[in-house]
Amino acid sequence: MRALKSIQWKLVLVYILLLLFALELFGVYLLSSLENHYMQDVKSGLHNHVQLLATLARRYYSPLPDTDGLQHLVAEFCNVVNRDVYLLDKYGVVIASSPGLESMIGTEIVQQEVLSALQGHGADSIRFDELSGERFYYHTQPVYSNNLLAGVVYASTSLAQLDAAMGEMRTVLITGAAIALVVSALLGLSLSRTLTQPLRKITNQAEAMKAGDFQPSLKIRADDEIGQLAETFNELASQLQQSWDEVLQEKDKVEGILLNLSDGLIVFDHEDKVLHINATACNWFGVNKQKMLAQGTAKDFPQLQESQGMIYLESGMGLVLRQQRLPFLQAGEKQGTIVVLSDITEQNRLNQMRQEFVANVSHELR
Numbered sequence: 001m002r003a004l005k006s007i008q009w010k011l012v013l014v015y016i017l018l019l020l021f022a023l024e025l026f027g028v029y030l031l032s033s034l035e036n037h038y039m040q041d042v043k044s045g046l047h048n049h050v051q052l053l054a055t056l057a058r059r060y061y062s063p064l065p066d067t068d069g070l071q072h073l074v075a076e077f078c079n080v081v082n083r084d085v086y087l088l089d090k091y092g093v094v095i096a097s098s099p100g101l102e103s104m105i106g107t108e109i110v111q112q113e114v115l116s117a118l119q120g121h122g123a124d125s126i127r128f129d130e131l132s133g134e135r136f137y138y139h140t141q142p143v144y145s146n147n148l149l150a151g152v153v154y155a156s157t158s159l160a161q162l163d164a165a166m167g168e169m170r171t172v173l174i175t176g177a178a179i180a181l182v183v184s185a186l187l188g189l190s191l192s193r194t195l196t197q198p199l200r201k202i203t204n205q206a207e208a209m210k211a212g213d214f215q216p217s218l219k220i221r222a223d224d225e226i227g228q229l230a231e232t233f234n235e236l237a238s239q240l241q242q243s244w245d246e247v248l249q250e251k252d253k254v255e256g257i258l259l260n261l262s263d264g265l266i267v268f269d270h271e272d273k274v275l276h277i278n279a280t281a282c283n284w285f286g287v288n289k290q291k292m293l294a295q296g297t298a299k300d301f302p303q304l305q306e307s308q309g310m311i312y313l314e315s316g317m318g319l320v321l322r323q324q325r326l327p328f329l330q331a332g333e334k335q336g337t338i339v340v341l342s343d344i345t346e347q348n349r350l351n352q353m354r355q356e357f358v359a360n361v362s363h364e365l366r
Contacts, residue, residue: 310344
């Protein structure tokens, strides 16, 4: 499932969908054009035959329809053109028919195309015959005698051959489209690898950089945008490696200074958690450095005061410290507090001795 979400499969899917849309559009257009072309041939042929039969039958409708003559004309005509033909009078009643359809003689036909022809307008239609399971094309044309409507020629032809040909054409198109889709999918998968493999290498390099490995190792030989991206990525990795080395050097310098600093140093963040504490402060307060860095807070140093002043870690002439509290700033905003502790025990002892000496001399003088 994860592979299906990759850019490679997305490219292949988009490619297949576009190709499927193009094939479908082309197939619909081709089938529609072919069907219209063949249908036009069928219509044109039937129209010409009906026109010819109407011209030949005109003399049999005057002054009254000659049913025997019309039946003979239809029989001879059907032997030539092989159509289902009916000749109707001006009331829509069948008076002659093709051989084998004589049972329709005397029947009134009320189809829409017949009614239209009885009004003097030729018409046609396509209907599905449930008995034969085929489509038929029907066409009518009025017959005039002495400029008066005398009857109607009603003919039909089966569209079975046309439907069979179109069915075969659809099968061929669907088979060709399926083969084209399979071949195109394989080609698209192969071509997409040329794009996704370099991207996968870049992703792996980014993961390595995330883990701290900034050594440039992308070897993508391409002159396109991906090649330029790989080259830029290698340059970025080199610059990051250089910057990281400089940061480590500065960090080592700072840690060396703090390690050898005679004063105590404690850094708290804005939540009063210990960010840094040097060895001198750990010795003075009797705490473990690693424990303080992991979970130490300002509550572990109750001797520290919010304001600058003296801290007496032992009573009498014990250890005396002077604290200085400085804000810890980042981007101009206070992120915590830096506490600097100086050992003034000896200075405090000398001050007390001086005060005692002055007090004794004053007492002796009095």
